[in-house]
Amino acid sequence: MRQLSFFTASICLLLTFTALFSACSRPTASQSRTLRVAVAASIAPAAEQLKAALESSTDHPGLTVEITVGSSGTLAQQIIAGSPIDIFMAADTTWPNKLHAQNLTTSPPIPLGQNRLCILLRADSAAKANLTLPAPKTAERNPLANADLTLRILTALSNNPAFNRIALAKPDLAPTGLAAREALTKLNLFSTIESKLVYADNADKAAGFFITGTVEAAFLPRSLARKALEKTPGSIMLGLPNEISKPTEMALVTIKRPDTNPAAAQAWLNLINSPKGQKILQDADLAGN
Numbered sequence: 001m002r003q004l005s006f007f008t009a010s011i012c013l014l015l016t017f018t019a020l021f022s023a024c025s026r027p028t029a030s031q032s033r034t035l036r037v038a039v040a041a042s043i044a045p046a047a048e049q050l051k052a053a054l055e056s057s058t059d060h061p062g063l064t065v066e067i068t069v070g071s072s073g074t075l076a077q078q079i080i081a082g083s084p085i086d087i088f089m090a091a092d093t094t095w096p097n098k099l100h101a102q103n104l105t106t107s108p109p110i111p112l113g114q115n116r117l118c119i120l121l122r123a124d125s126a127a128k129a130n131l132t133l134p135a136p137k138t139a140e141r142n143p144l145a146n147a148d149l150t151l152r153i154l155t156a157l158s159n160n161p162a163f164n165r166i167a168l169a170k171p172d173l174a175p176t177g178l179a180a181r182e183a184l185t186k187l188n189l190f191s192t193i194e195s196k197l198v199y200a201d202n203a204d205k206a207a208g209f210f211i212t213g214t215v216e217a218a219f220l221p222r223s224l225a226r227k228a229l230e231k232t233p234g235s236i237m238l239g240l241p242n243e244i245s246k247p248t249e250m251a252l253v254t255i256k257r258p259d260t261n262p263a264a265a266q267a268w269l270n271l272i273n274s275p276k277g278q279k280i281l282q283d284a285d286l287a288g289n
Helices: 002-024 041-055 072-080 094-101 123-128 147-159 175-186 190-196 203-211 222-231 262-273 275-283
Strands: 034-040 064-070 087-090 110-115 117-121 166-169 197-200 217-221 236-239 248-254
Touching: 034 041, 034 072, 034 262, 041 064, 041 203, 041 222, 041 262, 041 275, 064 072, 072 087, 072 094, 087 094, 087 262, 094 248, 117 123, 117 147, 117 175, 117 222, 147 190, 147 236, 166 175, 166 203, 175 190, 175 203, 175 217, 175 248, 190 197, 197 203, 203 217, 203 222, 217 222, 222 236, 248 262, 262 275
Parallel strands: 034 064, 034 087, 166 197, 166 217
Antiparallel strands: 087 248, 110 248, 117 217, 117 236
């Protein structure tokens, strides 16, 4: 809960700023009743729930939320190019910081939570590779591999013919892909595994490759790995330990736009800061650990 508490303290500062701004200027005719939110693929399931909660609220009749999903890098580049976005929820802090450095945001990035890099394996491929993996404990929602087991799995992915195709979001655009590349490089395995990698435009598409059986393994953020696991019974999911890959810090920024409705932006931030919003993040495996 430390991560959520830090997020709460940070977002309160932005809410104060937004409230003051809103009090000084009424929404004009040019300000939209539509809130446009750009969301990293790994955060999209939670964002859809936030959208449903806000649009159904009687406190904001007529307000609609448009969600655009993509990799953090692609979305940030679209914002820089002038895409009409009010709020950007990124899978890391790098891209929000770049937007803030270019004076495109109303405030510095706000911590949003954490996502951990996970490995998903097809059970039949793991068996062919003679990978004996511990059965997860019933109550263990987010099982972590230890460093030795992680090295054994990653070595098998690199060298064993049971794993021919491994999904990964593009490292230059997706923080999860970058984290996977850094972990493999750290273990001196990237050069041997590179020819097996099937690159996806974002983490959700990488998950799709695994779900459809296009690949035998995938590097995914925890928030999407669990959903992929639910759709592929018998598959194996393990989180990489901190010694190999630390959780990725996510961040949110509001974008400077003349037609943004301050009340709508504040409503979204208020929802995230509420117990309901924080539970949505927790249930989506975005609250940290």
